[in-house]
Amino acid sequence: MKRRFILKFKRNTIDKPIVYKLAKDYHLVFNILRANISPKADSMMVLEIEGDEGDFRKGLEYLKGMNLDVEPIEQDVKRDEEKCVHCGVCASVCPPNALYVNKETYRVDFDYERCVACEHCVKVCPVKAIHVYFD
Ligand code: SF4
Ligand code: SF4
Structure with missing residues (x-):
């Protein structure tokens, strides 16, 4: 199984x-x-974790026992390819560059694996081509 967590x-x-x-x-x-990451303040990390179900469960129990908050990312972000006009606005606000301008095609590509579901792109898309779905 594979899941993303904050x-x-x-x-x-x-x-x-x-x-x-x-x-x-x-x-x-x-x-x-x-x-x-900051030594002087609380820090955060977005991780994609993959493994067998049993190892996965034990690993999560270990994380929760280490005095840190573990929040699953339960939103799924999808782009409507028919609606997208490749204006590039979303690429300029996407923190992990999951949305980026392809230098060869000048179109905006979406690398789903890098998405951390922050929803910045949803707010700025002029044609409402990006949507968030909940598990
Ligand atoms: S902002 Fe919307 S229309 Fe523009 S590239 Fe991104 S998804 Fe496509
Ligand atoms: S939800 Fe956030 S990380 Fe995912 S594509 Fe949109 S801006 Fe990028």
Whole structure:
């Protein structure tokens, strides 16, 4: 299974190898989609985690026991290809560059795997081509 989560770290947990242990002890594959780390304040990370169901469950229990908030990203963002006019506005506000201008075609491509469901693109699209769906 594969899911995306927002991890919120308290200031005193940022120096611990929490994410590394997901791979080492729980055999989970993780992909860091976005991170905002500060030694002087609370930090956050958006992770995509993939693995067997049993390992996945144990890994999540481990994270929750490490004094950090784990929030699943339950929204799914989809673009209506018929409506999109490739104006590029959404690409300018997308933090992880999931929406980006393809330098060869000059069209706006959508890399779903990088999307962290922040909804910035939904608010700015002039033709309302992007929608959020809830699990
Ligand atoms: S803002 Fe809307 S119309 Fe413009 S490229 Fe993005 S999805 Fe397409
Ligand atoms: S919701 Fe839109 S702006 Fe936010 S990461 Fe996904 S594609 Fe980018």
